[in-house]
Amino acid sequence: MSFVPTDPLGLDELLSPEDAAVRDTVRAWAADRVLPYVADWYERGELPGIRELARELGALGALGMSLEGYGCAGATAVQYGLACLELEAADSGIRSLVSVQGSLAMYAIHRYGSEEQKQRWLPGMAAGELIGCFGLTEPDAGSDPAAMRTHAKRDGTDWILNGRKMWITNGSVSSVAVVWAQTDEGIRGFAVPTDSAGFSAPEIKHKWSLRASVTSELVMDDVRLPADAVLPGVVGLKGPLSCLSHARYGIVWGSMGAARASFEAALDYARTREQFGRPIGGFQLTQAKLADMALELHKGILLAHHLGRRMDAGTLRPEQVSFGKLNNVREAIEICRTARTVLGANGISLEYPVMRHATNLESVLTYEGTVEMHQLVLGKALTGLDAFR
Structure with missing residues (x-):
């Protein structure tokens, strides 16, 4: 073969x-x-x-x-x-x-x-007829969601929801927002119709990453919700954290897509860009870069496959998702940066995908668990000792 x-x-x-x-x-x-x-x-x-x-x-x-x-x-x-x-x-x-x-x-x-x-x-x-968003992160509560200030109080059979959420993908175009809030019973989730009185979702501008994406703040000012707006199946942080684990799994794969696009752009460029009378792909330093990128890219895809098989078997643990997210996003950024050096000055141009992927991955590195949080998740799993507090 x-x-x-x-x-x-x-x-x-x-x-x-x-x-x-x-x-x-x-x-x-x-x-x-x-x-x-x-x-x-x-x-x-x-x-x-x-x-x-x-x-x-x-x-x-x-x-x-x-x-x-x-x-x-x-x-x-x-x-x-x-x-x-x-x-x-x-x-x-x-x-x-x-x-x-x-x-x-x-x-x-x-x-x-x-x-x-x-x-x-x-x-x-x-069907894509309705768009949804997920409100967990707040201006003062990112890696520590237990410190969220958004709260919901009972008023008869209704709930009154107040608070702010930040960095919410799809926020301003959503029909429903799943919002997590403090209540007297613990943290609860609410399915909030975005046409509710007191709800607004101003779009966040001036981003230098994820620019081809709708990112919003969610503002809840005395939003009155019926009793059946609360998600009945969970109380506590295990609700939003289980959702995040499911989404992080997609990042394990997705980050390798950004890496692949950047690697393939560099590989194609190295075969065709000539300096000193021959394609730059014929020089040892360029080949070393391409070999290292290929190693990390395909190791990351193998890791994603392994975690996917475990998820399909019902044996995937959250710590293993942290393993994948931490490794693959970190390596994807490094692949993009190395690919940019192969492309030289052309690497910063939007004619090529490399810099766009590199800047996007800076957001992916942070959202749904920063590097530090995933390191601590793995550290706790390895040692049995909790370093979060």
């Missing part, structure tokens, strides 16, 4: 025909609907047509992809991961749209919501 530079370990052999079909379908959609336009979206700092994109992603079965019922595709964890990889190979903002919709907002309702809540929200969200 011949050696394939873009698949040096033959990882395609790990895929079933169904897996490959999912990957190829999402890759073709991204090539048609995202790649021709995303540099312009990024430069302008907007994601135009997000609702149309959401409906198309719903038609692909990419929203709530690994959930069962309610119009969801019921795909395997590996198939969902492959979709995340292909989406982030186009842009992290597109993968974030899908992750927040499916792995955070839909997952929370699917796992912890009442049957009425599931019937009300999930079919429309799976």
